[in-house]
Amino acid sequence: MNTTGSLSRLDLNLLISLDALLTERSVSRAAHRLHLSQPSLSAALARLRTHFSDPLLVRRGNSHDLSPLALRLVDQVSATLEGARRIFEEQAEWDPATANREFSVYMSDYALCTIAPVVARIARSIAPSVRFRFLLHSPAIVDDASEQLRNVDGIVLPHGYLTDLPFLDLWQDDWMLIASADNPIVERGVELEDLGAAQWVYTFQTRTAFTSASRQLQYMGIEPHIAAVVESFHALPLFVKDTDRIGLVQRGLLSSLPAQDGIVALTPPFDVVPLANALWWHPVHRGDPAHRWLRDLFAQAAASLATDLARNRKHNQPTPD
Template sequence: MDLNLLVAFDMLMTERSVTRAARRLSIGQSSMSATLARLRKLFDDPILVRDGRGSVPTPLAESLATPVHDLLTSVEAVLEPQDSFDPATAVRSFSVIANDYLTMTFLQPFIAGLATAAPGIHLTVQPMGDDAVDRLRRHQADLLVIPREELQEHASFPHRTLFHDRYVVAADRNHPEIGDRITLEQFSTLPYLAASSGRRRSLADKQLDFLGIPRNVGITTGLGVAPFLIRDTRLIALVHERLARLIADAAGIRLLDPPIPDLHPITEIMVWTPRTESDAGHRWLRDALTTLAETDPVGGRTCPSGEGSAS
C-alpha cells in the first residue's frame, strides 16, 4: 500500500473534515477527496460519514486512529534530525495555549524578549477553551500552560511545574470599610466579585465552597477583567497575586492577605506530548519558559528548578 495514505488518514481523523485536512496538508480539496476514496477502497469502509453539518469517523476508522497516529509519530522520531537548536538563527513557529492571566503575567516577558534573542521565532498564543487538551493531543499546539488543579490527567502527559501563585484579596484603594486587614466576617458580607474562566468557575470559588466560606456574590465576570471592576465600589475579589501586583496601580486597588488560612495556591504547569519530547527546538522553548518562571518577574511564588518535572 501507499504509506502516504496513512498520513492523509491521520489528518482526516484529526480534522474530521476533508477541507481542513487538505488545508493542513497543503493540497487541493479534490486531491484530498480522491485520497479519501482510495482509503475507503483500501479498508472497504466509508472512513468518514456525514453527521449534521460535520463528519464523524466510522467505528473502524476510530479503532485505527490511535495506532496509525502512534506509528507516524514513531517514524517522525526516527527520521527527525536530533541536532542542536540555535534560537538566534532559527526560523520556526510555536503555539502555546494559555489564558489571559498567564499571557499577561508570564508569557509577556518572553514575547518581549523574542525580538532580540530569537528574531526568527514566531509565537502564537491560543486562547484556553474546553477543547484545549484535545488541541494539544492533535498537535495543534506545542504547549499547554494550565493550573495543575484543572488538569487531573496531567500525569499522563510529559509536564513540568512552572510556578505557584497564591490568592490575595483585592479591594478599592480607598475602601471605606477595610483597614490594613480584612476579617472573615467582612469577606463573607461585603459584595463579592466572582471570577470565571469561560463556563468554568474559578478554582478560588471552588475552594471557598469546599471550605464552606459564604460570599455575598454581586457580580460574576472573567478572570482577566475582574480586578479592573473594583475601583470606586465596595466590591472585593480573590485574584492571583502575580496579576494583582502587575495591575494594582492601574486598577486603583490594594491587596490584602485573605482571612482564610486553608486557601491553597494554584500550581501552573506546562504540558506537551511525547511526539515533541526529544525535539531540540521544543526543548529550547520548554527550558526558556522554565527559566522565565524561575526569574519571577512580578513577584509570585516560583518552584525550585526541576520541581514536578517529567522531562
C-alpha cells in the same frame, strides 16, 4: 489493520484543499487563499465529494453552508494538518540561532500577561526566527488536555488540574483580593466574615474549572455569593470597579490590570495556598531537542518572573490605589 495501502492511494494534498474549503466555505476564496486557480479547487472539491460521498459545501443563496459531515471534519482536518506540519519541522539537531519554527502554547490571560512576554523577549535575542503562538485555553481544552496537547507544545497551568502528564515547575504567585476604592471594607479592613457576605466576581466556576483560592474558601465553609462569572482574570476589575463586589487575582497581574484607578488590592484575611504554575506537555514531545530548548526557555523566563515578584513582595508592590 494495515492502512498503508489505502493511504498510498490518497492524494494527501487534498487535505490542504479541504482545510481551505472548510475554512473559507467558498471555492473562489479557498483558491485565492492557496494561490490556485478556481478550476483547480473545483476539481479538488469534486474529488473530495466523491471520496466522502457528501456535498461538504451546501449552497444557500449566494453563499455556502457546511454539511453535517463537514462540520465534524473541521477540527479534525485542522489538527491533522498541524500535526503534519510539526512532523516536517522536526530536525535531527536543534540550533535556535538558525531555527525557523513556531511553538504553540495554551495559557490563560494571566500567563499571557506575565510569563509569555518574558519568554518572547528572551527568545528574541537567541532565536530570532522562532515564532510563538500563545493560545487562550478553555475549560474544554483543560478537561481534554491529554488529547489537546498532542498537537501543541504545551499548556501553562497551575497544579491541581492535570495528572499523568510530564511537567516543569515554573513560578509561584499569591492571590490578592481586589475591591473598588469606595468599598467600605477597604477603609475598615477586610475580615473573614466579609467574604461570606460580599458579592463576588469569579473567573471560573464549574466542577472542573475553578481557582485554587475559591476552592479553598469552600473548604473553609464559606460559600461566596457569586454576582458574575468572567472567564478572564484581566477583565475582572472592570466588574468590580464602582461596585461593592470583590474578586481574586494573582499578585503578578496587578500591575497590568485595566481600570487600576479606583481599584485597591487587599491581602486576604486567611492563609491562601500559593499558586504553583507549571508547563505541561504531551509525552510525545519528551525526546524532541527543540522542545527541550522550549522548556529551558520557560524555566529562564520563570526565574526572571519569580525574581521580580519577590522584589515586589519585599517592597509591598505593585498594589493599585
